[in-house]
Each structure stands twice: as C-alpha cells, then as structure tokens.
Amino acid sequence: MKNLELFSQRQILSVSDLVAQLKKHTEGRFNFIWVEGEISGLARPASGHLYFSLKDDKSTLRAVFFRNRAGYLRFKPENGLKVLCQGKLSVYQPRGEVQLVVDSMEPRGxxxxxxxxxxxxxxxxxxxxxxxxxxxxxxxxxxxxxxITSRSGAAVRDFIEVLHNRFAGIEVAVFPATVQGEKAPGQIIEALKELSQWDWPQVIVLTRGGGSPEDLWAFNDEDLARAIADCPLPVISAVGHEIDFTISDFVADHRAATPTAAAEMLAQPMAVLAQNAGGLEKRLLAAGQRLINQRRLALTSAVKGLSDPSRGLIDKRLRLDDLMMRAAAGVNANCHGKRKTLYQFEQGLHQKRPDRRLAHLKQKNTELGFRLLDALKTRLQSDRGRLENLKASLKALGPQAVLKRGYALVTGPDGKLLRQADPGLVDKEIKVRLAQGGLKARVEEIDT
Incomplete structure (x- = not known):
C-alpha cells in the first residue's frame, strides 16, 4: 500500500504557477526568432500599438507591435499582407496567451x-x-x-546655368534646405510656408539631383505632398533623373524630369516672347527704313523735275529730317507700347494674387469690428440714460413721494386703505400714515 501511495502522489500547481513556468521557458527558448505569415485581425487602438495575428493555412499566432518600434516602418501594415516578423515569444499571464512581441517587420514579395x-x-x-x-x-x-534645394548640390548650379543661358531676365532666389534624410521633409515644408508668405516669387521649384530610392525618399513624405498641394504658388517638382518618380512629382503642379529640364520649362516661354519682340522690333525698323527710302526717292524725283535744283532744297531737307524723326519716334513708341503692355500684364497678375485679396478682407473685417464695438458702446450709453430717466419717473410717482407732498394714507381697523367716509367707522380706531411717522385716531363724526 505504501508503494501505491508513492505512485499516487500528485504535484499540484496553481494556474498562475503553471503559466509563470510556461512564460519563463518560452521566453528563454524563443528570444530571437523570425516568423513569416499573413496579417489578420489588425487593430490600431488609441495607444498607437498594433495588435494582429499571423496565420498560415494551418495555424494562427497572436502578435503585438509596440508603437516605439512600429513608428519606424516605411509601409502601412494591412490585413492580408504577407510579412516577415522578427521578435520574441512571450506569454501574457492574465490570459495564459502565447504571443509574438515584434521588433521589426518587412513585407514579403x-x-x-x-x-x-x-x-x-x-x-x-x-x-x-x-x-x-x-x-x-x-x-x-x-x-x-x-x-528649394541643397545650397551645395550640383542641381542648383545646373539649374541656374541653363536658366540664364536660355533667358537671362529671370531672377532666382535659392532657399536652402536639406533634401535627404529624416529632417528633409520638415525643412522643405517650412520653406514652402515661408515662400508662400513672401510677395516676391512667382513660381517655386523643388529640386535635387539623382540618387537611390532611399536618398529620394524625403520627396515621398505624405505631409510634404499635402504641403505642396496647399501651396498657393505654382510648384515644379524636378527631383532626380528622368527614370525617377516621387510622390512630389504627382502632386506638384508641374513635373520636370531633371533640374535642367525645369530650367528649360521656365525659360522657354520667356525666350520665345523675347525672340518675338526682337523680331517685331526689326520689322518695325525695316518698315521705317523703307518709308525713309521711299521718301528719299520721291524727293530725288522732285528735285530732278525742278528747273533750279537748289530751290526748295532747304524745305525738303527739313521735311526729310521730320519724317526720319517721326519714323524713329514711331518705332520707339511701338516698342515702348509693347513693353508697357508687358508690364501691365505683369502688374495685373501681381494685383490678383490671393494673399493680397485675403489681407484686404482681413483689414476690412478689423474695421467692421471696431465700428460694431463703437455702436455697442453708444447703444449702451443711450440705454443707461433711459434707465436713469425711468428710475427718476418711478421714484417721483411712488407712494413715498406722494406722502412728501402733504398727502396721507389712512387705513381702517382691518388694515385696509380707506377710500371713502363710511358711517360704520364712527367710534372706530383708524391709522394715518404720513411722510414722517404716523397717527392713531378715533372717528367721532362722518362728514359726507
């Protein structure tokens, strides 16, 4: 029987003890593992942690990706996405649940x-x-x-060189910013905000030279994309080489394959305009010269027809000089008119800018606020004056004021005011209220 008792002895563990031992052995054995599976049941609570399951065709494993590590991901985990996770196994004691605590994650495929x-x-x-x-x-x-670019990069030098070679009349202001790394998106966003508030630029060019996808990743930042979309000025994205595409290229108002392509995009219209203006000036000068030649020919013919060649020569010379000056003045006036029209177009575009309209509306709103405040003060003073007048009138019509004028309030034995002489009041006591104090009296006789 003693042997049977030995075999029948049992080691009894509490649930907490068993789960604690399971946690100790599991975490010690699986401290650094790689697990591949499909994300399922993804949850993102307000804490910022990611809770999900990794599953394959046979099993499911709970997993947690804490916020301080998940914040480094460059992609967004989604249900159904196949991933490779590195982490360690842990046992969550309150539920006795085995889960994978993820340290890093990368997509598969x-x-x-x-x-x-x-x-x-x-x-x-x-x-x-x-x-x-x-x-x-x-x-x-x-x-x-x-x-907006790096001050020391080759992109800005190439851009300025090509721009001024194509058309030297465009001024360039370089706003230096980091164009690579974690700080780049924030600096570029700040540059866009400052340039939007500056009245000087007409166009903003966002550029840098080529590089690896990691080097260009700053231009795929979602906050930067929204800042480009919100910019009130036209934005040209000229990032990398022709084969490189970034999010800024898609959201910008215009995309140039390279920094030099952006320079050509800006300079070409102005160069064509200058060329057309130059051609027009040459045509005007040629027309003036033809007119002068015609006048000279007519003058020569007229001189030949004169019997005395010297007669009227002075007048003809004066007339010729006058025509030459008028022709030159016409050419100059035409050129001046073209320049004036060009300037008016530029000023008109400048006056229609949204920020100037917004500033005018803000000023008008402030003026209306001051006028409303003055009106409220005037109305308040008027109402206060009316209130004082009403108080004075009420005081003048009150019972106390009437008593002060020599009147009295008389009440009968029942305390009610007497309004007529009642024979039933004979030998009854009455009270008389005066402005100062009162009297008690007895009625001896009624006078009707």
Missing part, C-alpha cells in the same frame, strides 16, 4: 519602400491630390523664381 510608395500614392490619388483640375498653370510672364 515587394520591398518596403516600394510598398510604402504605392500605399501613399493610392491614398493621395483617392483624395484627388493628383487631379489635373486642381493644378495651377505657370504665369505667362515669369520674372522671379524661388528654388
């Missing part, structure tokens, strides 16, 4: 950068940020351009 790019592109396209209808055209006459 496509790169993280490519996936993040497609996710951002799809989301912004659905919001309409890529629609052609919302994009702003370039000004017809471009004279001032602001460039």
């Amino acid at each position: 496509s790169g993280a950068l490519a996936l993040a790019f497609e996710q951002i592109k799809k989301r912004l396209a659905e919001e309409g940020l890529f629609d052609q209808e919302r994009k702003k055209p370039l000004p017809e006459f471009i004279r001032r351009v602001a460039v």
